[in-house]
Amino acid sequence: MILVFRVLTILIAVMMFGTAANWMIDPTAAAASLRMDLLTGMGASTQIGDISAFFLTTSVATALAQRPGQAHWFYVGALLLGAAAVMRTAAFVAGHAPFGTEFIVPEVVMTLILVGAARSRADEAAGAQAES
Numbered sequence: 001m002i003l004v005f006r007v008l009t010i011l012i013a014v015m016m017f018g019t020a021a022n023w024m025i026d027p028t029a030a031a032a033s034l035r036m037d038l039l040t041g042m043g044a045s046t047q048i049g050d051i052s053a054f055f056l057t058t059s060v061a062t063a064l065a066q067r068p069g070q071a072h073w074f075y076v077g078a079l080l081l082g083a084a085a086v087m088r089t090a091a092f093v094a095g096h097a098p099f100g101t102e103f104i105v106p107e108v109v110m111t112l113i114l115v116g117a118a119r120s121r122a123d124e125a126a127g128a129q130a131e132s
Contacts, residue, residue, distance in 0.1 A: 002124060005117035009062055009074065012110050016059035016077070023052035034103070054080060062114065071121030078114035081107045 022030040027048050031038040039047045058077040065073035085107040091097040 002120055005113065005120050006066070008113050009065065009117045012077070012113065013059045013062035013066075016055045016062065020052045020055035020059060023048050023055065054084070065118070065121075071118045074114040074118035074121075078111045078118070081114070082111040085111065 019030065019033075022033070027044070028038045030051075031047070034051075036047075038044060058080050061073045061076035061080075065071050065077075085104045088097070088100045088104050088107075092099040
């Protein structure tokens, strides 16, 4: 199971990094991929900066978690993705936006993968420590 989590979390890290890079390389396409228009002026600065930071932080934290004894970093990505799903749902409940199933489901799935990986690796470390 550790190998499955390792592969899935590496894919998440790469995908998140690609999305962050796309926000810097082609922000118009990146915005369109999230079904939004690219803002202009300072709005664009905020939109590009904040959204690319979200994806970059998730990517870096997930990459850092790949190192032995660093599984706690998975929780950073899980928190960001899980919070995004919760806030999207809250926006829907408040009547501010349609329900974004196509975004919420992957965010929840990736959150569960990252939490599962963190727990799996923590169990692995605890088992190794008990053996020594």
